[in-house]
Amino acid sequence: MNFQNAAFALSCGKLSQLPTPERMEFAFLGRSNVGKSTLINKLVGRKSLARVSGVPGKTATINFYQTDAVYLVDLPGYGYAKTSKSEQERLRRLIGGYLRADRDLRLAVQLIDMRHAPSAEDVAMTNLLIDEEIPFIIVFTKADKLNRTERTKRMAAFVDEIPCFADIHAIPFSSVTQEGLEVLRDVIADIAEEEMP
Numbered sequence: 001m002n003f004q005n006a007a008f009a010l011s012c013g014k015l016s017q018l019p020t021p022e023r024m025e026f027a028f029l030g031r032s033n034v035g036k037s038t039l040i041n042k043l044v045g046r047k048s049l050a051r052v053s054g055v056p057g058k059t060a061t062i063n064f065y066q067t068d069a070v071y072l073v074d075l076p077g078y079g080y081a082k083t084s085k086s087e088q089e090r091l092r093r094l095i096g097g098y099l100r101a102d103r104d105l106r107l108a109v110q111l112i113d114m115r116h117a118p119s120a121e122d123v124a125m126t127n128l129l130i131d132e133e134i135p136f137i138i139v140f141t142k143a144d145k146l147n148r149t150e151r152t153k154r155m156a157a158f159v160d161e162i163p164c165f166a167d168i169h170a171i172p173f174s175s176v177t178q179e180g181l182e183v184l185r186d187v188i189a190d191i192a193e194e195e196m197p
Contacts, residue, residue: 001189006044006067013061015094021103025071026188029095030111031119032077035141038175039111040065040074043185050074060091062098070192073098079121099132106191107135109184114140114154114172117161126163137169138162139184144174 012018028036037050049065063074075098076091099108108129112118118126129136146154151172159165169187173180 001068001070001192003044003067003185004046006046006049006065006072008049009064009066009071011061011063013094015097015101018062018098018101018103019064019071021101023066023069023071023104024192025073025103025105026192027073027075027098027105027108028111029075029108029125030077030141031079031113031121034077034111034113035175036074036077036111039109039139039141039173039184040072042175042178042181043072043188060087062094068192070188078125079119096128099128099134105134107137107188110136110138111141112138112162114143114151115145117157123161123163126168130164137171137187139180140170140172142174143172143179144176 010017010019028040030036040050041047044065044067050063060076062076065072065074075095078091078095099105110122110125110129112122126136126138140154143151155170158170162168171180171183171187173184
């Protein structure tokens with residue numbers, strides 16, 4: 001699978017705009033400003049394929065990036081308190097509607113900031129993925145911000161903070177050191193190439 005071939009395909013602000021599910025999809029989801037767009041850019045080896053913003057809540061659409069026979073899907077961030085209640089509800093419906101739709105979703109990648117306990121929204125999303133039986137992994141972002149002792153404490157705490165954590169494949173990731181990048185590429189490529197010609 002050639003991640004470097006990725007190109008922007010389309011943005012959807014409504015569920016009715018979703019493309020026909022004719023490709024395998026890998027969805028990236030997490031709280032606002034957790035680093036979804038940055039992760040996608042690192043994954044495909046490009047600086048600005050997915051738009052990165054320092055302003056939380058900037059991604060308000062579902063963005064599809066196409067590579068080989070695959071879509072990488074950047075979902076809007078959830079849990080940004082300064083967004084209006086009506087916009088938060090719209091985003092909740094958009095994300096939930098996508099996850100519950102009849103699509104060829106092979107893997108959801110939930111991003112959680114490694115420095116902190118998961119938010120209530122993070123836990124709710126993990127439970128949704130479990131309840132909907134969607135295959136998923138967790139990528140812990142900003143791993144370079146913790147020293148070894150802090151990281152050990154956080155990983156131990158996640159066992160109690162994240163539902164079914166012992167059964168979830170978790171990958172520490174840093175956009176600075178690129179820790180975890182090749183591991184994530186391998187996970188996605190292994191799934192995608194099972195059915196590629």
